[in-house]
Amino acid sequence: MKLLDKHIIVALAFLATACGKDDDTTGYVNQPTQAPLDIPQIFSDNILNPVIPSDNPQTIEGIALGKKLFFDPILSANNTQACASCHRPQNAFTDIPRFSIGIDGIPGVRNSMPLFNLAWNYDELFFWDGREFSLEHQALEPVTNPIEMHNTWEVVVQRLQEHPEYPSMFNSAFGNGSITKEKATKAIAQFERTLISANSKFDRYLLGLAELTPAEENGLNVFMDENRGDCFHCHGNPNNPLWTDNQFHNNGLDATFDDLGLGEVTGDPADNGKFRSPSLRNLAYTAPYMHDGRFSTLDEVINHYSEGLQDSPTIDPLMKKVDEGGVQLTDQDKADLKAFLLSLSDPSFINNPDFQN
Amino acid sequence: MKKIFSLIVMLLLILNCSEDKDDNLSLVNMSNVSFSFTHDWDGTLINSSNLQTEIVTNEHGEEISMTRIRYLISRFELVNDNGDSYLFDGYKFTDLEDETTYNFTPTNNSIPIGNYTLRFIWGFNEADNVDGAYLDLNSASWNWPAMLGGGYHFLQFDGMYNVDTTAPSPFNYHNGTARVSDGVFEQNFALIQLSTPITITNNANIEVKMNISEFFKNPNTWDLNVLDTPLMPNYDAQKMMQENVLSVFSIGSITQ
Numbered sequence: 001m002k003l004l005d006k007h008i009i010v011a012l013a014f015l016a017t018a019c020g021k022d023d024d025t026t027g028y029v030n031q032p033t034q035a036p037l038d039i040p041q042i043f044s045d046n047i048l049n050p051v052i053p054s055d056n057p058q059t060i061e062g063i064a065l066g067k068k069l070f071f072d073p074i075l076s077a078n079n080t081q082a083c084a085s086c087h088r089p090q091n092a093f094t095d096i097p098r099f100s101i102g103i104d105g106i107p108g109v110r111n112s113m114p115l116f117n118l119a120w121n122y123d124e125l126f127f128w129d130g131r132e133f134s135l136e137h138q139a140l141e142p143v144t145n146p147i148e149m150h151n152t153w154e155v156v157v158q159r160l161q162e163h164p165e166y167p168s169m170f171n172s173a174f175g176n177g178s179i180t181k182e183k184a185t186k187a188i189a190q191f192e193r194t195l196i197s198a199n200s201k202f203d204r205y206l207l208g209l210a211e212l213t214p215a216e217e218n219g220l221n222v223f224m225d226e227n228r229g230d231c232f233h234c235h236g237n238p239n240n241p242l243w244t245d246n247q248f249h250n251n252g253l254d255a256t257f258d259d260l261g262l263g264e265v266t267g268d269p270a271d272n273g274k275f276r277s278p279s280l281r282n283l284a285y286t287a288p289y290m291h292d293g294r295f296s297t298l299d300e301v302i303n304h305y306s307e308g309l310q311d312s313p314t315i316d317p318l319m320k321k322v323d324e325g326g327v328q329l330t331d332q333d334k335a336d337l338k339a340f341l342l343s344l345s346d347p348s349f350i351n352n353p354d355f356q357n
Numbered sequence: 358m359k360k361i362f363s364l365i366v367m368l369l370l371i372l373n374c375s376e377d378k379d380d381n382l383s384l385v386n387m388s389n390v391s392f393s394f395t396h397d398w399d400g401t402l403i404n405s406s407n408l409q410t411e412i413v414t415n416e417h418g419e420e421i422s423m424t425r426i427r428y429l430i431s432r433f434e435l436v437n438d439n440g441d442s443y444l445f446d447g448y449k450f451t452d453l454e455d456e457t458t459y460n461f462t463p464t465n466n467s468i469p470i471g472n473y474t475l476r477f478i479w480g481f482n483e484a485d486n487v488d489g490a491y492l493d494l495n496s497a498s499w500n501w502p503a504m505l506g507g508g509y510h511f512l513q514f515d516g517m518y519n520v521d522t523t524a525p526s527p528f529n530y531h532n533g534t535a536r537v538s539d540g541v542f543e544q545n546f547a548l549i550q551l552s553t554p555i556t557i558t559n560n561a562n563i564e565v566k567m568n569i570s571e572f573f574k575n576p577n578t579w580d581l582n583v584l585d586t587p588l589m590p591n592y593d594a595q596k597m598m599q600e601n602v603l604s605v606f607s608i609g610s611i612t613q
Binding site: 270 | 489513515
């Protein structure tokens with residue numbers, strides 16, 4: 001009878017576990033607390049769900065760790081620069097200089113990208129040239145970039161392990177075991193995914209909570225009119241409140257290229273001069289503009305598309321009337337377009353206490 | 358005895374975790390169909406590898422390069438010899454840069470074996486073309502402006518023409534709802550009916566071929582020097598596109 005019991009118990013135990021999901025609980029004192037993203041209605045009503053890697057779910061402990069790392073200069077070689085040095089909350093997580101200055105006083109070659117709604121970048125290609133797949137991989141690079149933090153991950157991991165707070169925070173977020181760069185960037189990615197901006201005046205207008213001025217209304221029409229601005233093919237529309245397609249375009253900045261952009265990554269000459277469309281949210285805080293920060297005002301940006309286009313072999317055909325320099329907007333349409341664009345800025349995002357150090 | 362008991366439990370375990378295979382046992386004459394789309398320019402295969410590098414000549418004689426081709430079709434329907442129709446759910450959004458979008462397997466793809474012809478809707482018909490209703494299409498920025506009737510693009514075909522000259526120019530051959538005048542719109546979808554018989558004897562994959570050159574060819578020979586961009590608000594251009602799309606598609610090989 002006892003032997004029969006053993007057979008049954010073993011078999012039933014196998015039965016109970018065989019179909020279940022594997023949950024690796026090894027190493028945790030307490031399981032981290034799940035903290036799914038709070039998806040704004042304007043997103044859930046209109047676009048697909050955010051991309052959350054199955055091996056890096058959002059947790060309270062992971063987000064807290066990521067936030068601490070994001071604001072901590074411990075990541076840089078000389079302990080002077082954090083991610084937040086070039087990605088400042090008050091600037092929608094970009095910064096003011098055309099090119100950010102690294103720890104050795106050397107400027108980079110591209111404008112720091114603003115950070116928000118990153119989990120809705122469905123292709124998960126990051127940087128202006130899309131060279132990194134996934135936020136977790138993206139976060140690895142600035143630490144070792146010689147003109148940014150100019151550090152090594154070995155040094156960073158060593159410092160974190162010797163720190164009075166980090167080891168327990170890593171344990172809480174990812175279980176016992178060594179601190180690794182992968183865990184660090186997972187945490188940073190979790191924090192970055194919480195940087196959601198969806199409360200602009202235009203968002204509230206779409207929700208029936210605000211009214212547009214006549215200028216903003218005409219500006220929206222300029223934006224959506226193929227005869228005038230035709231901005232919507234690359235920069236979203238009221239049904240795509242990301243205000244970017246996250247795709248790569250040559251938007252007619254130059255006739256020849258010092259910076260190949262996507263072409264440098266793919267090696268395909270057809271991709272030369274292409275850069276990822278940035279979101280038009282929060283333009284009020286993100287000057288200067290373009291991948292190289294060449295335009296310091298929105299007026300300059302609008303003038304570029306209106307009469308400043310430069311032809312080149314890879315220019316996107318969506319750049320109309322290249323031979324005339326652009327779409328030739330009237331002064332009124334330019335002013336109204338600017339008013340509409342500014343309605344996409346979200347002061348509650350840059351002032352969100354959850355995103356401050 | 359004891360071992361037998363354990364074996365029975367283990368057998369139950371295996372059955373417990375395996376997929377049910379007997380659901381369709383009574384449907385022995387049913388087949389599952391799927392669709393694969395291929396794209397060519399008068400016989401030259403166009404895919405993500407050569408979309409942006411192939412130089413082609415349209416019917417009117419302009420040399421063109423292609424940058425982007427995306428299109429939408431819906432309401433796939435197979436009709437058999439008796440006139441019985443099998444309407445498949447879903448819609449197909451194809452981006453020539455992304456070959457994973459070339460194939461389409463409807464969820465309800467089971468039909469009796471038999472002889473069929475295929476028809477589908479170019480774009481969305483009026484009932485389906487609801488502004489903002491499809492989250493995946495919104496996410497792809499596939500929307501058609503409200504000022505032009507709203508809903509979705511049916512086609513986005515961008516490229517350059519006169520690329521053999523010193524002054525290539527852009528074209529944006531975009532198709533969707535036609536605007537008659539301010540606030541007045543006309544449905545512009547097309548019913549594509551392919552008369553080639555399709556004999557289904559087993560699970561089958563049906564190749565549907567798109568000859569891109571036909572957009573510029575039949576019945577309207579397209580002069581890009583006159584009609585390049587903007588075309589979305591151009592009623593006549595939109596109706597010409599609706600006519601030209603009718604000869605774009607054909608049936609290719611049937612694999613089963």
